[in-house]
Each structure stands twice: as C-alpha cells, then as structure tokens.
Amino acid sequence: MKILITGAAGFIGSNLTEALLERGHTVVGLDNLSQGFLLNLKNVQNHRRFRFVEGDIRDEKLVLRLTRGCDVVVHLAAFKIPRYSDAMDTLLINSHGTLSVLKAAAHYGAKVVAASTSDVYGKNPKVPFSEDSDLVIGRPEVKRWSYAISKMFEEQLLFAYHERHGLNVVALRFFGGYGPNQHLTWWGGPQSVFINAAIDDEDIPLHGDGMQTRSFTYISDHVDGIVACIEKSEANNQVFNIGNTREITIKELALLIWGLVRGGEPKLKLTPYETFGKYEDVMRRVPDISKARRLLNFNPKVDLEEGLKTTIRWQIGRRRALGMPTPDLTLRFEDRAE
Numbered sequence: 001m002k003i004l005i006t007g008a009a010g011f012i013g014s015n016l017t018e019a020l021l022e023r024g025h026t027v028v029g030l031d032n033l034s035q036g037f038l039l040n041l042k043n044v045q046n047h048r049r050f051r052f053v054e055g056d057i058r059d060e061k062l063v064l065r066l067t068r069g070c071d072v073v074v075h076l077a078a079f080k081i082p083r084y085s086d087a088m089d090t091l092l093i094n095s096h097g098t099l100s101v102l103k104a105a106a107h108y109g110a111k112v113v114a115a116s117t118s119d120v121y122g123k124n125p126k127v128p129f130s131e132d133s134d135l136v137i138g139r140p141e142v143k144r145w146s147y148a149i150s151k152m153f154e155e156q157l158l159f160a161y162h163e164r165h166g167l168n169v170v171a172l173r174f175f176g177g178y179g180p181n182q183h184l185t186w187w188g189g190p191q192s193v194f195i196n197a198a199i200d201d202e203d204i205p206l207h208g209d210g211m212q213t214r215s216f217t218y219i220s221d222h223v224d225g226i227v228a229c230i231e232k233s234e235a236n237n238q239v240f241n242i243g244n245t246r247e248i249t250i251k252e253l254a255l256l257i258w259g260l261v262r263g264g265e266p267k268l269k270l271t272p273y274e275t276f277g278k279y280e281d282v283m284r285r286v287p288d289i290s291k292a293r294r295l296l297n298f299n300p301k302v303d304l305e306e307g308l309k310t311t312i313r314w315q316i317g318r319r320r321a322l323g324m325p326t327p328d329l330t331l332r333f334e335d336r337a338e
C-alpha cells in the first residue's frame, strides 16, 4: 500500500514509518518539525520507498497533493496537552489539521487511521475504560482539557465523514507510549523526564502526590496496533483502545526508573498541581483492550521493565547525539547482568 503519515518525524510516526517500510509499504511522511526531529528518520531517509515532506497539515493544498494515490492516511500530527502555553495551538492545529486530512482523504477515497488519546476518558472514575465508556471532561478554564476536547472533535469528525462520504475511518485511543524516539521533555511523557533526572542525578519531579496511575505502552506494541488497523478491514469505522493493561502509579514508575538507572536512595520531589495554574489530573487510567484483542488480534508483548531498559539505553545515546552533557553510568541492570 501507499501510506501518508502526518507527524512522521515524531515519536510514533517515525517508529511506524520504519515498520511500514519493513512490511513492504510505500510511505510519504509529512511533518512541520515543530515537535519532531529529522534525526528520528535517519534510518529511513535514503529508503527508496520513503519520501519526507516538510510542511503543515493545515496546508490543504499540500495535504491534498500528498494524499493523491494513497490507500491510507495515518493522521498522527497534533499538539498535545498545553502545559506552559495557552490552549490555542492544541485546539486549532488539531481541529483544522484533522479537517484538512479528512477533506483530502474523502476526495481520493483513502482510509483514515487517526490518533486519538486515552485522555478523552478524562475524569471518568470507572476503570478499566472500554471504548463505550463515558468521556468525562472538566471545565473550560482548565486548559489541559483542550487536548481531550480536540481529539473528541476529531473522533466525531471521523464518523461524520464516514456517514456523509462513506469514508473508512479508525480512531485509536493510545495509552502512554514510550520508547526510542520519544521526545526528551514532558512532551514525550513522564518517563522521558524521569529518565533524564535519574541520569543527571537530580530530583524526579512528581505531580501531586504521585499516586495517580497510568498504563505505559512500549512503542512496538503501539505500532503493532496501528499496523493492524491499516491492514485489516475489521478495523474499519471502529474506535480502539491501544495500550498495555498494567496499571502503575507515577511514583512507582519513578522508583522503577531510578532503580534501573542508578539504584540506591531515589531523589523524588513533589510538584503541587497549582504550579500549572488551574489544573486537574486524571487519577486512574487503564484500558480495557478486549475489543482490540478480538478484532485486531492486538496483544501487547513488551513488559515495562524490559521496555524501559531499551528506552534508557536509547535515551543516553540520544542525549550524546544532541551534545547534552551525559555522565558515564554503569546502568544498574547492566551491572547485574555481568
């Protein structure tokens, strides 16, 4: 197949590009490099079935041109939860970008596999979340909800395009991805920041009391879920949770990472939620993945400790490649393996 990936230079996009090329597909990658890196695509930059285009998903003419001849568009480009800025980019890039992608896909009849997020379940206290659970979102003064709302709009727009134009669409609610090519800041998730702190022998910042839970999914498992949705017609016009079902508190994650990188007494620092202005956190987040198991044969394979070891090794290498001062460390798990 010929597949257009928006956000191809980002974390999920770059890993997916490699996997699709390995499976024999042809890939066109679009990214404006606002949060992604060409370095993420260095393994594929000269591949004969890959082409990278720097550009914006809101450029409708460009997206239309790139969609021509594609069987599938995987729409990953987005802005995430605004932490240190206002909500405008998240709301407008995600809504206009999705509209631009859907217009082009409808014009050429390409299937759309789009990234939503586990954040759409919001404050719903009933875990695990299945795809038909309620989406419980907080008040508009709390800008973190702008992300979930932009993705709920995206999901609705996908199904409106299906109804009006007969387009095949899939909405994927990802749960906490981590692994090689993750962004090294909060943009990449708490594990990126925790690994950096442990490498630097600095305090690991925990938001609130650190007792909020998450489910962390290794990137190859996310990629397996996306590939199944691209290739299987059973995925068409469905919403899927794509994630690992192991629930862990953020504090446990911090202790695990500190133990893998350094061992000894962990340095943890609680950061009150008030630091982010008006903020509300999601206290528990666990997916029910029975639908993805049944229809896609989706089965997360990588256990958290193993995935974190690979990610920690990768992150040390990436920091060095970026010229970030990085101490020589004998990682605890490498030490033990000897």
Ligand SMILES: NC(=O)c1ccc[n+]([C@@H]2O[C@H](COP(=O)([O-])OP(=O)(O)OC[C@H]3O[C@@H](n4cnc5c(N)ncnc54)[C@H](O)[C@@H]3O)[C@@H](O)[C@H]2O)c1
Residues within 6 Å of the ligand: 006, 007, 008, 009, 010, 011, 012, 013, 030, 031, 032, 033, 034, 035, 036, 037, 055, 056, 057, 058, 075, 076, 077, 078, 079, 080, 093, 097, 115, 116, 117, 118, 173, 174, 175, 176, 177, 178, 183
């Ligand atoms: N990583 C996760 O665990 C996770 C969890 C839930 C949902 N998601 C969703 O999955 C998708 C991919 O996430 P990711 O972690 O790879 O994020 P990422 O930020 O690493 O990748 C997104 C890419 O989109 C690009 N981009 C942003 N705005 C753009 C624009 N206007 N035009 C063109 N390119 C633009 C960025 O430069 C970046 O490379 C996103 O839609 C995200 O909301 C990811």
